[in-house]
Amino acid sequence: MTNEMPDLVDIQVIRRGIKSRKRMDNIFIGVGLGSLAFSLGVLLVLIGKLLVEGGKRLFGQGIAGLWNFLTSVPDSNPEVAGIKIAIIGSFCVILLTAIIAVPLGIGAGIFLEEYAGRGDLPIPFPKWMSNIIEINISNLAGVPSIIYGLLAMGLFKYQLRLGETIATAGLTLALLILPIIIVTTREAIKAVPQALREGVYAIGASRWQMIWDHILPASAGGILTGLIVGLSRAIGEAAPLVTIGALTFITFPPPFPFSPKLVGEGLHGPFDWLFSPFTVMPIQVFDWVSRPRPEFSVVNAGAAAVVLVVMTLSMNALAIYLRIYFRKRVKW
Amino acid sequence: MNPEQKTVGTVLQGEGVSIALEDVTVFYGINPAIQNVTLDIYSNTVTAFIGPSGCGKTTLLRCINRMNDMITTTQITGAIRVFGEDVRKIDPIELRRRVGMVFQRPNPFPTSIYENIALGLRVNGFRGNISDQVEKYLRLVGLYDEVKDRLKMNALQLSGGQQQRLCIARTLALEPEIILMDEPCSSLDPISSIRIDNLITQLKKYFTVVIITHNLQQAARIADWVAFLKVVEAEGARFGVLGEYATSTDFFTKPSSIDAYNYINTRIG
Ligand SMILES: Nc1ncnc2c1ncn2[C@@H]1O[C@H](COP(=O)(O)OP(=O)(O)OP(=O)(O)O)[C@@H](O)[C@H]1O
Ligand SMILES: [Mg+2]
Numbered sequence: 001m002t003n004e005m006p007d008l009v010d011i012q013v014i015r016r017g018i019k020s021r022k023r024m025d026n027i028f029i030g031v032g033l034g035s036l037a038f039s040l041g042v043l044l045v046l047i048g049k050l051l052v053e054g055g056k057r058l059f060g061q062g063i064a065g066l067w068n069f070l071t072s073v074p075d076s077n078p079e080v081a082g083i084k085i086a087i088i089g090s091f092c093v094i095l096l097t098a099i100i101a102v103p104l105g106i107g108a109g110i111f112l113e114e115y116a117g118r119g120d121l122p123i124p125f126p127k128w129m130s131n132i133i134e135i136n137i138s139n140l141a142g143v144p145s146i147i148y149g150l151l152a153m154g155l156f157k158y159q160l161r162l163g164e165t166i167a168t169a170g171l172t173l174a175l176l177i178l179p180i181i182i183v184t185t186r187e188a189i190k191a192v193p194q195a196l197r198e199g200v201y202a203i204g205a206s207r208w209q210m211i212w213d214h215i216l217p218a219s220a221g222g223i224l225t226g227l228i229v230g231l232s233r234a235i236g237e238a239a240p241l242v243t244i245g246a247l248t249f250i251t252f253p254p255p256f257p258f259s260p261k262l263v264g265e266g267l268h269g270p271f272d273w274l275f276s277p278f279t280v281m282p283i284q285v286f287d288w289v290s291r292p293r294p295e296f297s298v299v300n301a302g303a304a305a306v307v308l309v310v311m312t313l314s315m316n317a318l319a320i321y322l323r324i325y326f327r328k329r330v331k332w
Numbered sequence: 333m334n335p336e337q338k339t340v341g342t343v344l345q346g347e348g349v350s351i352a353l354e355d356v357t358v359f360y361g362i363n364p365a366i367q368n369v370t371l372d373i374y375s376n377t378v379t380a381f382i383g384p385s386g387c388g389k390t391t392l393l394r395c396i397n398r399m400n401d402m403i404t405t406t407q408i409t410g411a412i413r414v415f416g417e418d419v420r421k422i423d424p425i426e427l428r429r430r431v432g433m434v435f436q437r438p439n440p441f442p443t444s445i446y447e448n449i450a451l452g453l454r455v456n457g458f459r460g461n462i463s464d465q466v467e468k469y470l471r472l473v474g475l476y477d478e479v480k481d482r483l484k485m486n487a488l489q490l491s492g493g494q495q496q497r498l499c500i501a502r503t504l505a506l507e508p509e510i511i512l513m514d515e516p517c518s519s520l521d522p523i524s525s526i527r528i529d530n531l532i533t534q535l536k537k538y539f540t541v542v543i544i545t546h547n548l549q550q551a552a553r554i555a556d557w558v559a560f561l562k563v564v565e566a567e568g569a570r571f572g573v574l575g576e577y578a579t580s581t582d583f584f585t586k587p588s589s590i591d592a593y594n595y596i597n598t599r600i601g
Contacts (some may be wrong), residue, residue: 002402051598117404118404127404136439194402195435195437195439195440196439196441196442197401197402198402198435198439199435199439199440199441199499200441201399201424201428202397202399202428202432202433202435202503203428203429203432203451203452203456203502203506204425204426204428204429204452204455204456204506205452205455206423206425209455212440213451213455218442
């Protein structure tokens with residue numbers, strides 16, 4: 001025995017082997033820590049710089065100053081200019097984006113994963129077709145956002161005559177994040193064990209009952225994460241909206257449903273806000289940065305950027321929370 | 333299968349045929365799993381599929397309620413009739429409603445113990461009192477006393493054997509006409525296992541049971557009929573074929589093939 005396989009029984013050899021593998025481990029720990037420190041460091045410096053500069057505007061005059069910044073409309077005087085219109089604009093655009101992209105994305109994801117290529121659909125939908133679609137969708141997720149802007153300009157702005165409105169922006173961003181939502185929905189659904197599907201079918205459930213009662217609850221964490229990642233990407237996008245010609249200076253918010261009209265008689269319709277001009281947070285930042293006066297380009301831009309970062313970070317925090325919450329609820 | 337045996341079976345049980353397999357061959361992609369199986373399973377009997385690991389017992393069982401539809405690579409040829417109808421012509425939802433299945437690995441739903449049974453009832457539009465039905469079947473599988481205070485607990489926190497009994501209860505509660513059981517007692521202690529055996533024996537006046545087991549004592553105890561599958565190698569492929577199909581008494585006392593004789597005696601001896 002000992003003569004046949006000395007490498008496996010000699011304790012000295014075993015120890016030497018373990019030692020060298022441990023060395024490898026330590027090297028990797030060093031490399032990993034280094035890269036982590038570098039990227040985190042850069043991020044911290046960036047946010048710190050924004051905080052220091054924007055902080056003058058955000059925290060310089062106490063809570064009233066902060067409130068004032070968040071609730072004032074843009075102005076040519078940097079001291080009183082605020083981001084109210086941009087916050088409302090971002091909110092409206094994201095709301096519309098979510099209304100469009102969430103059901104479409106989840107629906108498409110479910111179809112591709114649970115229905116396509118199963119051979120028992122009323123319309124023929126072979127596997128290769130869903131594979132082609134899958135490849136294309138994954139590629140779409142990597143298309144530069146400005147391309148979506150160009151598409152939207154041609155299609156929504158001119159062809160459908162939607163103009164430079166919240167409707168155009170919402171549709172554009174919805175297109176932009178649809179691939180992300182579809183891909184993450186598919187991944188989340190794919191992670192549900194096949195044994196669960198079989199168990200559900202075995203009790204005589206229909207496919208829709210299986211999806212609704214089991215697949216969706218079991219994959220909700222992953223799907224929600226995808227939604228939020230997509231939406232927080234949309235919230236930070238400026239390029240496609242600049243392409244479609246979003247305004248940079250606008251002092252009135254979109255009309256609230258059923259609020260009285262400012263010009264003329266009567267009330268606004270429930271959907272008038274969709275067809276009003278808008279600006280959003282990243283465009284506001286972009287506009288201020290390009291101004292010559294440092295009160296705008298450094299202080300106000302920094303302050304608005306901090307608010308934008310807080311918005312996206314809190315969405316990401318929500319995504320993490322939801323993932324943990326659902327992970328805890330569903331386990332196998 | 334020779335015709336005499338069939339006749340004997342029909343006379344013996346005096347009942348109809350629930351499941352008829354005729355020249356059934358199953359491929360996974362290009363690999364054959366099981367070939368040319370022909371056998372009739374009689375109503376209100378317990379039929380055991382036995383045979384070495386990998387001989388295709390699970391594969392054959394899953395053809396009966398079309399569970400293999402879920403695996404896109406499977407190709408099934410030959411005829412499978414349940415209640416005299418080709419399974420491919422029966423709506424799969426109806427088929428699975430009437431032909432229940434307990435899987436080889438317990439697969440409770442990741443919900444509460446109660447919901448595991450209630451869901452199936454609700455999905456099928458059960459009109460009666462759901463909690464009574466849940467309790468009745470939890471009692472029948474001997475799980476009720478163990479879990480009665482924690483019916484709201486997630487079923488995945490049960491032990492393996494408890495999960496397996498829950499899955500049996502879940503299947504029985506729907507009161508299907510045929511029950512396919514894939515090693516239902518593989519992770520049960522002897523007492524629970526005997527309890528399930530007794531349950532199956534009791535229930536066969538209502539149901540037809542097909543059970544896969546590696547436990548020959550169990551097969552001898554509960555089965556009326558035994559289908560012995562064996563592995564053969566031909567043209568570089570390994571696949572299962574039906575080695576012998578006989579009443580349990582005949583199979584265990586006078587197996588007609590040497591393979592069956594060896595299989596029984598290596599295990600028991
Ligand atoms: N999903 C699958 N894809 C490809 N091959 C499979 C699949 N399932 C089973 N097989 C193959 O089919 C053959 C029969 O498998 P099966 O699970 O039916 O065996 P079994 O008799 O139930 O064995 P055991 O007693 O171990 O459960 C095996 O060779 C296995 O590798
Ligand atoms: Mg098996």
